[in-house]
Amino acid sequence: DVKVTQSSRYLVKRTGEKVFLECVQDMDHENMFWYRQDPGLGLRLIYFSYDVKMKEKGDIPEGYSVSREKKERFSLILESASTNQTSMYLCASSSQPGAGELFFGEGSRLTVL
Amino acid sequence: AQSVTQLDSQVPVFEEAPVELRCNYSSSVSVYLFWYVQYPNQGLQLLLKYLSGSTLVKGINGFEAEFNKSQTSFHLRKPSVHISDTAEYFCAVSEGDKIIFGKGTRLHILP
Secondary structure, eight states, X not given: OOOEEXXXXXXXXXXXXXXXEOEEESSOOSEEEEEEEETTXXXXXXEEEXXXXXXXXXXXXXXXXXXXXXXXXXXXXXXXXXXXXXXXXXXXXXXXXXXXXXXXXXXXXXXXX | OOOEEOSOSEEEEETTSOEEEOOEESOXXXXXXXXXXXXXXXXXXXXXXXXXXXXXXXXXXXXXXXXXXXXXXXXXXXXXXXXXXXXXXXXXXXXXXXXXXXXXXXXXXXX
């Protein structure tokens, strides 16, 4: 069964802390994505990567960075967490950007106090 | 830039009744279109997609959608809903390598 695994389902952090959200996929997909999901706003793309060590900004990259050292792993980093980054974060992967199915993880719910 | 408008944030419907969830997108150029579903406390999964060909697309769980290029719409339909269809539904459109999502429609099934 194909799988995208996000390491933490729930996290609580304090303002100013550095936060790492990890995502691993087992489908050998080239393309990986980080979205944030907020009520009434849907999903908004933060960053995506179409190859190891490659990254592209999405629509809301401010306050975030990413790392893709290995094909199967895509990490989202909040350098200094703020309360407005409290959200659900969804990782996804795809074999074909733009046309292929996105496979999602179950999400990481981050609360920043 | 592409945008996706889901006209209804919530849709209540009685069990076994038909339902239509509306979606409009902004661009008239060739696009790929998708519907995803999110069940409570889960990630999203693909219901169906339109890449080319027949404008009527059939998906999983009895859902179908019709691509209408002139109206830039891609409405989702099901002839008879079940309590298990309670979920949030997202329409999405391609923009280059990215997928742009709408704000979602919550489907409430009434007994």
